[in-house]
Amino acid sequence: MKLVKRADWGARAPKVPLSYLASARGVKVHYTGEYEDPAILGNHGRCAGRIRAIQNDHMDGRGWNDIAYNFLVCDHAYVFEGRGLHHLCAANGPGLNTGHFAVCGLVGNKGETQPPADMLDGIRDAIEYLRSHGGAGNEIKGHRDGYATDCPGDPLYAWVRQGAPRPPHIQEDDMPYGQLAEGPKAITPISLPKGRFKSIGFICDNGLQGLPPAQLRVGVFHGAGNWQVAQVTVDSTKDLAAVVFTDPGNTTGISVQRSDNGDVHVAWEVS
Ligand SMILES: [Zn+2]
Numbered sequence: 001m002k003l004v005k006r007a008d009w010g011a012r013a014p015k016v017p018l019s020y021l022a023s024a025r026g027v028k029v030h031y032t033g034e035y036e037d038p039a040i041l042g043n044h045g046r047c048a049g050r051i052r053a054i055q056n057d058h059m060d061g062r063g064w065n066d067i068a069y070n071f072l073v074c075d076h077a078y079v080f081e082g083r084g085l086h087h088l089c090a091a092n093g094p095g096l097n098t099g100h101f102a103v104c105g106l107v108g109n110k111g112e113t114q115p116p117a118d119m120l121d122g123i124r125d126a127i128e129y130l131r132s133h134g135g136a137g138n139e140i141k142g143h144r145d146g147y148a149t150d151c152p153g154d155p156l157y158a159w160v161r162q163g164a165p166r167p168p169h170i171q172e173d174d175m176p177y178g179q180l181a182e183g184p185k186a187i188t189p190i191s192l193p194k195g196r197f198k199s200i201g202f203i204c205d206n207g208l209q210g211l212p213p214a215q216l217r218v219g220v221f222h223g224a225g226n227w228q229v230a231q232v233t234v235d236s237t238k239d240l241a242a243v244v245f246t247d248p249g250n251t252t253g254i255s256v257q258r259s260d261n262g263d264v265h266v267a268w269e270v271s
């Protein structure tokens with residue numbers, strides 16, 4: 001777990017000592033419910049400042065004793081210590097804070113609304129840390145369970161309902177690949193480990209079947225809403241068609257879509 005202690009993100013001290021909580025039934029997951037800047041996805045250097053801003057808002061804007069959550073998790077799987085282990089949170093609603101500790105993922109209801117895989121990993125880390133060292137029981141709930149709120153947003157809540165599983169990990173020697181569905185359906189977005197790939201190749205078997213080449217629309221995502229889009233023709237009578245990433249260090253995802261109504265499968269692979 002990539003734990004960031006309070007002193008390391010520049011936390012203010014609580015106004016009065018935090019209340020001890022020996023144990024709870026489990027953990028409730030939250031989101032910020034505000035605008036989260038998608039540009040932060042590619043810039044972990046901004047995350048501590050975002051945590052400090054949330055603490056300032058909770059202490060000065062809302063008059064609370066400290067940042068409301070026990071832990072907060074950024075896009076990059078870092079777990080920031082809020083109230084930390086064995087402390088009563090202030091996030092779940094009146095009367096609900098002794099039942100569950102609180103972990104907040106830094107996604108909102110505008111801007112960045114989809115938690116990346118690394119964030120899910122970090123939230124899972126925080127939950128397991130609260131269980132092993134903080135007296136948390138096995139329940140995993142969302143803020144909206146038992147309280148009238150949209151929190152933690154639909155994507156995080158759907159994940160919570162599945163039991164907050166750890167997302168799949170791509171091994172170093174296990175290059176992502178896949179097949180497009182028949183017809184003009186997208187199979188994406190596909191998220192990629194940042195900066196590891198230089199090209200995406202495509203091949204189809206339509207030549208074997210006497211069918212025309214297939215048209216693909218490929219988008220490469222560089223963060224902050226910055227897409228590079230290319231049209232690719234795949235034709236199995238010719239060499240592998242490939243899209244070369246112009247900025248591999250900042251590539252975090254691709255989107256592949258058929259732009260015709262072809263009826264054969266097209267395979268893709270990144271390298
Ligand atoms: Zn919440």
Ligand SMILES: [Zn+2]
Nearest residue numbers: 044047074076
């Ligand atoms: Zn971060």
